[in-house]
Amino acid sequence: MKVLIYSKDYDTVKKSGVGKAIDHQIEALKLVGCDFTLDEKDDFDLVHINTILPGAVHFASKARKMGKKVVYHGHSTMEDFKNSFIFSNQIAPLFKKWLVYAYRKGDLVLTPTEYSKNILATYGLNRPIEVVSNGIDLDFWKKGPKDRENFYKKYGLNPEKKSIISVGLPIKRKGIDDFIRLAARMPEYEFVWFGKLDRALMSPEIKKEMEDRPDNFHAPGYVDSEDLREAYAGSNLYAFLTHEETEGIVLLEALATKAQILIRDIEIFEDGFVDGENIYKGRNLDDFERKIKGILEGHLANLSEVAYKKAKEKSIEKTGARLIELYERTMKNEINI
Structure with a gap:
């Protein structure tokens, strides 16, 4: 065959x-x-x-x-x-x-x-x-010793601040509007969105959100897999605020790097992902803000090793x-x- x-x-x-x-x-x-x-x-x-x-x-x-x-x-x-x-x-x-x-x-x-x-x-x-x-290729998506240093230097991030990243097309379905609003709510952290879309294809709402974005929101655009691997591994949290997916390859990538992860509580993630046990979930901006602060300030347990088992299954x-x-x-x- x-x-x-x-x-x-x-x-x-x-x-x-x-x-x-x-x-x-x-x-x-x-x-x-x-x-x-x-x-x-x-x-x-x-x-x-x-x-x-x-x-x-x-x-x-x-x-x-x-x-x-x-x-x-x-x-x-x-x-x-x-x-x-x-x-x-x-x-x-x-x-x-x-x-x-x-x-x-x-x-x-x-x-x-x-x-x-x-x-x-x-x-x-x-x-x-x-x-x-x-x-997911578990061998490729592994943390390296200089990932954090390279990630912060490459995108000009403040080394005194903790960082949250997300990956995907800058569209409403992926939750970029909520990501930008969270950046405005939490200036004490750096927010980085990886992904690019022709401006002509953007909805008016997202164009306006991008124009009004705060100084701690960064949009490097599309980057290759090695740069993404560094970002997952070098940041403090991966936030996947998508409203709808068929699987979400980027989530598998984040799981494989043993990143700390926060996802939106939607139907596709009901099977296998349990809030507070192997991942953190939120439903709205207040949930996301509370969970982000809890994770980054150490008030919530680090679930990255437990979550990694989900990547191994795939x-x-x-x-x-x-x-x-x-x-x-x-x-x-x-x-x-």
Whole structure:
């Protein structure tokens, strides 16, 4: 069995979570010794498609006509498309129709969590849906001895202040508005947001928040994985204030670096994450402010070692083994709705 990881539109998505997922799949298949290619001109038995751009959807149709098996990865839902770009809420119903059209091209639909599987199950795809985590490379996301020094120096942070970071597109769904408001409430800390979006795609609300941001809020934009690793490991707290996710690769990264973590208390994190036991959760600005101060001032216990176990459950090796299992079952027509 030879697998094609469709990557013709990789450059378009490489700075997003979908791009990271493709990177993880490539690494996972290498680790488990799966025969794969990135060149659609090569011979292959099964194609794994991660994007919903027109070229990818067309290639899925072409592969089916060639008699190849198609695995379509459901990274996106209408629910996580809302509150993202300008006019995203207005066009969300059309986006859902496109998702359904694209995902029905697959013999199998993959999605990262049971939560996102339950959402896709309501779309009427009439396709089997299986769960496989995007996975995390535990060897890469490790703390280094100079991470804090490098992180503070690189972004001009005040070494006398503790720091909170977040990672993602600067959109409302990711919670950047709350992150900026927390920075204004707590000038005694440094706040750093990693992620970039063309200003033309930003909602008016987020543009205004960015323009009015306080001096202790920093926005370096998009950075590579090594810089991110330093930031997770060199900061004092990772705050994931997202309102909706299918998994959240950035959370896995933070868990793997043994960062202290605060997340929004939303449905996807109900399974496996318990407030005060293996992670901290908040529902609103007052919750977040109280938890941040409790964590950074040592009034709340450090849960980073306990939380790391969640990252170990989703190692990239386990993702590779799961992918091969699902590929083989798809080739044998063993997966049913």
